Amino acid sequence: xxxxxxxxxxxxxxxxxxxxxxxxxxxxxxxxxxxxFGPVDYLVIEFPAGASNFTGEMASELAxxxxxxxxxxxxxxIMAKAEDGTIEAMEIDDLDQMDELRVAExxxxxxxxxxxxxxxxxxxxxxTVAGVLVWENAWAAPFASAARRSGGQLxxxxxxxxxxxxxxxxxxxxxxxx
Numbered sequence: 001x002x003x004x005x006x007x008x009x010x011x012x013x014x015x016x017x018x019x020x021x022x023x024x025x026x027x028x029x030x031x032x033x034x035x036x037f038g039p040v041d042y043l044v045i046e047f048p049a050g051a052s053n054f055t056g057e058m059a060s061e062l063a064x065x066x067x068x069x070x071x072x073x074x075x076x077x078i079m080a081k082a083e084d085g086t087i088e089a090m091e092i093d094d095l096d097q098m099d100e101l102r103v104a105e106x107x108x109x110x111x112x113x114x115x116x117x118x119x120x121x122x123x124x125x126x127x128t129v130a131g132v133l134v135w136e137n138a139w140a141a142p143f144a145s146a147a148r149r150s151g152g153q154l155x156x157x158x159x160x161x162x163x164x165x166x167x168x169x170x171x172x173x174x175x176x177x178x
Contacts, residue, residue: 037144039136046125075112076133081129
């Protein structure tokens, strides 16, 4: 369901190649470097129109995680979804007002491709702005690398939303009281 306008916007705004993939910073994307990676996760944080604030407390907490070596930022972008559904995607280093997030800039590998942006934007409501963060769980990298060297491979992964844990605990408490 991709529109030509979307592809053209990415080419103009983010320097996409003819295949639609985005440029990569080679220092993080070598085969040896990838072999040493920990698990990689992403999140999309959506804000209503006019209410986005990617600096301040959010930027400070991200900087703390990076500086502590807990995570390594692989991609960080802002997406805006217009009321008509068109998407504008911008890398953090393209935005002057994001100085507080510059601590992560040296680590950014810009690994999201145009197809990824389209897929992530599908979760957004029209008229909203979202921040997309892709990170490596650097704290787990030594274990993950050792598992790969030992011949192991990750065959399943998942994330349990905190809301699901809270609901489960509440249900357990209700069952105990019954």
